[in-house]
Amino acid sequence: MATALENANLLSRAILTTQKLRISVSKTFNHMKDGIKVSQDEHGAPKSFASQLQEDLFLINESFIELEKLTMAVRRQREAETIGNTGALSMDPVTDKTPLYPKALETYKWATRLREHSAHSQAFLNNSSIKRSSGSGGSPAKRRKTAPTNLNISTQAVDNLVMNVNRQFHDVKITKIQLNPTVLQVYVSRTLQAIIVLRGLLIERVLIRAHHENTLNDDGTLDLWTASKYEVFQKITEHATAASLRYYLPTMQDLSFRSFMHWLNSFSKLFSTPCRLCGKYIKDNLPPTWRCFRTVEPYHECCRP
Ligand SMILES: [Zn+2]
Numbered sequence: 001m002a003t004a005l006e007n008a009n010l011l012s013r014a015i016l017t018t019q020k021l022r023i024s025v026s027k028t029f030n031h032m033k034d035g036i037k038v039s040q041d042e043h044g045a046p047k048s049f050a051s052q053l054q055e056d057l058f059l060i061n062e063s064f065i066e067l068e069k070l071t072m073a074v075r076r077q078r079e080a081e082t083i084g085n086t087g088a089l090s091m092d093p094v095t096d097k098t099p100l101y102p103k104a105l106e107t108y109k110w111a112t113r114l115r116e117h118s119a120h121s122q123a124f125l126n127n128s129s130i131k132r133s134s135g136s137g138g139s140p141a142k143r144r145k146t147a148p149t150n151l152n153i154s155t156q157a158v159d160n161l162v163m164n165v166n167r168q169f170h171d172v173k174i175t176k177i178q179l180n181p182t183v184l185q186v187y188v189s190r191t192l193q194a195i196i197v198l199r200g201l202l203i204e205r206v207l208i209r210a211h212h213e214n215t216l217n218d219d220g221t222l223d224l225w226t227a228s229k230y231e232v233f234q235k236i237t238e239h240a241t242a243a244s245l246r247y248y249l250p251t252m253q254d255l256s257f258r259s260f261m262h263w264l265n266s267f268s269k270l271f272s273t274p275c276r277l278c279g280k281y282i283k284d285n286l287p288p289t290w291r292c293f294r295t296v297e298p299y300h301e302c303c304r305p
Contacts, residue, residue, distance in 0.1 A: 007074055010070055010073050010074045011074060013070055014067060014070040014071065014074070017063055017066050017067045017070060018067060020063045021060065021063035021064060021067060024056065024059040024060045024063055025060055027056060028053070028056040028057065028060060031052060031053065031056060032053070035049070036048065036049055036052050086101065086104055086105075086108075153200040153201050153253070155179065155182075157201065158176065158182055158198070158201065159176070161201060161254060161257060162174045162175075162176060162184065165257070165258065165261050168258070168261075169261060169262070169265045171188060171189040171265055171268035172186060172187070172188055172261060172264070172265050172268075173186070173187045174186050177215070177222065178222055181197055181198065181199065181204070182197070182198040183195065183196070183197050183198070183222060183224065184196040184198065185215060186261075186264065187211065188264055188265060188267050188268050189267075189268035189269070190211050191211060191267055191268055191269070191270045191271070192208055192209065192210060192211055192233060192236065192267060192270070193208075193209050193210070193211055193213070193215070194206055194207065194208050194209075194240065194264060195207040195209070195215065195224060197224060200253055201253035201254060201256070201257050202248065202250065202253055202256060202257075203244040203248075203256075203257065203260055205224065205241075206237065206240040206241055206243075206244055207224065207225075207227070207228075207237055208228060208233045208234075208236040208237040208240055209227075209228040209233055210228055210230055210233055213228060213229070231285075231286065232270075232286055232287060232289060235286065235289040235301065236267065236270075236289050239289060239290055239291065240264065243260055243263050243264075243291075243293060244260055246293045247259040247260045247263070247293075262296065263291055263293065263296055265296075266291050266296035266298070267291070270287055270288075270289075271287050273287075273288065273298050274288070274298075275288040275298060275299055275300045275303050276288075276292075276297045276298055276299050276303075277299055277300070277303035277304075277305070278300065278303050280300075283300045283302065283303070284300070284302070286300065286301070287300075288300050288303070289301055290303075290304045292304075292305070
């Protein structure tokens with residue numbers, strides 16, 4: 001309210017100054033048009049006219065400068081610019097107590113910034129070539145098209161993959177022991193066996209056991225849950241689960257499976273390969289159970305880089 005009163009005072013002074021300026025300008029033009037009464041002295045007349053004109057111009061200048069100062073003062077004390085219909089909020093007479101309009105402006109700026117950030121994030125995520133799941137990003141039409149193909153891998157595709165991997169890795173022997181869901185039994189040399197549950201060609205679950213441990217329950221059904229009784233294979237099961245996530249590529253399922261098998265194949269000489277860091281075969285009663293995901297070099301769990 002205080003600023004409004006000040007503004008009103010300034011405006012009324014500005015109106016008075018404008019009137020003064022108009023009067024001065026009119027008077028000056030009248031003097032120039034009609035001339036002024038000069039004395040009879042022939043030498044004094046031109047001097048008197050010039051001094052009168054100078055006086056008139058001085059008054060105009062003074063009024064003009066004063067008006068300019070007032071205008072600047074009024075502009076400084078004005079509140080924030082109003083935007084559209086929200087400007088009506090700033091007409092609240094108790095603005096000092098409930099600053100609705102400034103808060104509305106702040107919120108508007110915040111929302112604009114949020115929209116900009118989300119647009120940038122969306123652009124960045126869309127550019128990412130490898131996605132964790134088939135549903136992330138892309139248009140709804142694209143999602144509808146790709147989602148079913150991940151699950152509807154033909155048995156022929158699984159058989160081809162098994163055959164190719166058997167051919168590629170000499171120490172690995174894969175057999176398909178169950179259909180729907182597909183379960184593979186993998187022997188790596190004479191060191192260990194892995195039970196792999198597939199969804200499409202993607203690895204859903206891995207269980208590592210000793211080469212001689214049972215695959216079947218007492219009632220003859222497939223045992224997909226009992227962990228190995230040996231600590232070394234329990235550890236490798238943990239690392240294998242991490243590896244299956246590390247190599248998870250829904251858009252390139254074949255490559256995903258091959259990468260995992262390349263990693264698993266590195267366990268063929270588990271008990272006769274020293275740790276890459278400490279050079280020891282056994283540490284804390286365990287061989288090097290961890291493998292680098294990139295180079296598949298062996299490390300103890302505590303030695304890994
Ligand atoms: Zn080590």
